[in-house]
Amino acid sequence: MSIRFSRSVRNAGLFSAAVVALSLLASTGFAMETIKAQVTTAPNVPPPITRTQPAHVIVDLEATEFNGRLSDDANYRFWGFNGTVPGPMIRVMVGDTVEIHLKNRKDSKESHNIDFHAVTGPGGGAAMLNTEPGEETKLKFKALNAGLYFYHCATSSPSIPEHIANGMYGAILVEPAGGLPKAEKEFYVVQSEFYTKGTGKKGETLEFSMENGLMEHPSHVVFNGSAGSLVKNPLTAKVGDTVRMFYINAGPNLVASWHVIGEIFDRVYPEGSLVTPPLQNLQTTVVPAGGSSMAEFKVEYPGTYINVDHSIFRIAKGAVGLLKVEGTADKSIYEGLK
Ligand SMILES: [Cu+2]
Structure with missing residues (x-):
């Protein structure tokens, strides 16, 4: 009886230690799988998310300034992300921790950043992502709300509207728990x-x-x-x-x-x-x-x-x-x- 008692006490102790360890892992994010986001150029959409648990998702973006076609008659000096207008589409799920790595290409003339409408925090992340030419900044945020969200540059020099008007925008889809219904x-x-x-x-x-x-x-x-x-x-x-x-x-x-x-x-x-x-x-x-x-x-x-x-x-x-x-x-x- 006394042996059984002490075993159960010891087991209870091990169980508590395991719970503490797991909570620590969860709270520090180490328990989450870390994956690179697969971003796509319009009109393509990243594949639906099949995992059921939140992950730590790394998204690589680069601000670039480039000449491109605006119409059959004219070109335009675009500012964009990853060399395209619009910028890439990003797909995550609610509960994910998202890490944005924003580079600004060396040959850029302007500083750039990103305001993600999916972000809860000052400036939608822009405050943490002011990136000078040739530099890189990083932001980590938790996707708290499912939805289809806009993102855009919000750098005040020369003006926020100019950064948007020149093409610095894209989409981030935060899938609801359980994902979206199948679509061909x-x-x-x-x-x-x-x-x-x-x-x-x-x-x-x-x-x-x-x-x-x-x-x-x-x-x-x-x-x-x-x-x-x-x-x-x-x-x-x-x-x-x-x-x-x-x-x-x-x-x-x-x-x-x-x-x-x-x-x-x-x-x-x-x-x-x-x-x-x-x-x-x-x-x-x-x-x-x-x-x-x-x-x-x-x-x-x-x-x-x-x-x-x-x-x-x-x-x-x-x-x-x-x-x-x-x-x-x-x-x-x-x-x-x-
Ligand atoms: Cu910009």
């Missing part, structure tokens, strides 16, 4: 506008115009960084697919009236709220500047569907994209009659 196709689309000045000569590299920005008078309204980028490289799907679009409106000024011509959004998660029941059967949804929306729709009929901002004159400024759907036509759904 996922796309990352960013709407944004550009405020430029130039001589009007074909092929010139346009400059940023603060005056036009202040008047909210954009020369270009585009999807994924340049006029017609999703016309040159359309999104594709097959009849029967459920398409999920992660839609960001980077602004910097305009509110978007997102619409896909010939489709009806089966489900819309307004303003990127992924923990609120979706609205159903919507035609056009508002996406605020500096905000997002997620929509899902099953494609039932083949053909070309056109992504627009239904503030429709913006089509002439570049806001048009294509979704090409292949498959068999069901004439009970759609048919011309003689």
Whole structure:
């Protein structure tokens, strides 16, 4: 009896020690798996998260300044992340600890940082990420809230709007616990506008115009960084697919009236709220500047569907994209009659 008693006391002691050790590991983060985030260039989306436990996720980003195509007629001196406009899409899950490693390339002229709308903390992280050319800064944050969030540079010199207007933005998806339902196709689309000045000569590299920005008078309204980028490289799907679009409106000024011509959004998660029941059967949804929306729709009929901002004159400024759907036509759904 006395032996049994002392064994149970000893076992209880070992158990307590194990609990303390595990809690210490959990509180210091060592118990979490450390992984590198797989980031993607628009319109591609990182693969869905299959793990069930939060992880320590490392995200590598680099601020760059580069010349690129804005339209068939003009180039632009972009500022962006990882050499693209928009910047990469990041996918984590709620509860993850995210570590941002932000480099600013040596040949940059400006200092850059990032304000993540998914971050709880001053400046959305920008205060910790001011990065001079040739330097690197790091930020660790816990993804407390699930949602589809915008991120952007928020450096005050020469001005925060100029950093956003030049292309320094992207998306971070914080998946809710249990993940998102299966979708055959996922796309990352960013709407944004550009405020430029130039001589009007074909092929010139346009400059940023603060005056036009202040008047909210954009020369270009585009999807994924340049006029017609999703016309040159359309999104594709097959009849029967459920398409999920992660839609960001980077602004910097305009509110978007997102619409896909010939489709009806089966489900819309307004303003990127992924923990609120979706609205159903919507035609056009508002996406605020500096905000997002997620929509899902099953494609039932083949053909070309056109992504627009239904503030429709913006089509002439570049806001048009294509979704090409292949498959068999069901004439009970759609048919011309003689
Ligand atoms: Cu910047």
